[in-house]
Amino acid sequence: MSEYKTEQKKLLLDFLEQNSDKSYTIDELVASLEASAGEAAPGKSTVYRLMTRLVGEKKVQRFAGESGRSFSYRVLADEHCHSHLHLKCLGCGKILHLDRATSDALLAQVKLVKDFSVSEEETLLFGNCAECRIGGKHG
Ligand SMILES: [Zn+2]
Ligand SMILES: [Zn+2]
Numbered sequence: 001m002s003e004y005k006t007e008q009k010k011l012l013l014d015f016l017e018q019n020s021d022k023s024y025t026i027d028e029l030v031a032s033l034e035a036s037a038g039e040a041a042p043g044k045s046t047v048y049r050l051m052t053r054l055v056g057e058k059k060v061q062r063f064a065g066e067s068g069r070s071f072s073y074r075v076l077a078d079e080h081c082h083s084h085l086h087l088k089c090l091g092c093g094k095i096l097h098l099d100r101a102t103s104d105a106l107l108a109q110v111k112l113v114k115d116f117s118v119s120e121e122e123t124l125l126f127g128n129c130a131e132c133r134i135g136g137k138h139g
Contacts, residue, residue: 008042009050016060016075022093023063023074023124026051058082063124072124087125091132 015033016024024032026048033041042050051073054060061081063072074095076082084103087096098106107118 005046007040008046009054011037011040012042012047012050013054013059013075016073020075021095023072023088023095025065025070025072027070029073061121064122082121085120085123085125087127087129089129089132090126091128091135094129096129 011033012029015029015036019032026044029051030041030044030047033047051060051062055062055073059076061074061076063074063086065071074086080100081097084100085098085106087098088094089096103120107120110116110118
């Protein structure tokens with residue numbers, strides 16, 4: 001990899017690590033990087049390529065898109081993120097980590113009732129966090 005690309009990859013990873021409690025689509029990432037890095041920000045095709053590579057390296061987690069949108073991505077803040085479910089607040093965009101025991105119990109129940117094995121790595125449960133509900137924006 002050229003030095004230039006290494007620099008862009010670092011920029012991207014740094015940004016994701018600073019925002020590890022959020023998930024981004026490629027478009028959102030491109031816009032956020034442009035806002036924070038300006039001219040140095042990688043373009044969309046570069047971001048797409050880098051993200052695909054980071055998913056392969058297990059540094060980034062890819063979620064199926066919400067309501068027909070494209071995939072969203074999030075940096076893997078810890079190694080356990082492959083083995084528990086995540087909740088995403090539609091109000092503030094925050095990602096919550098479900099503990100392993102709750103996650104496993106939930107999935108075991110789904111498997112038992114529907115004989116369906118959920119792909120926990122790709123699944124996001126959408127809703128509203130306590131703060132957003134108290135804020136009165138959502139039911
Ligand atoms: Zn996690
Ligand atoms: Zn929220």
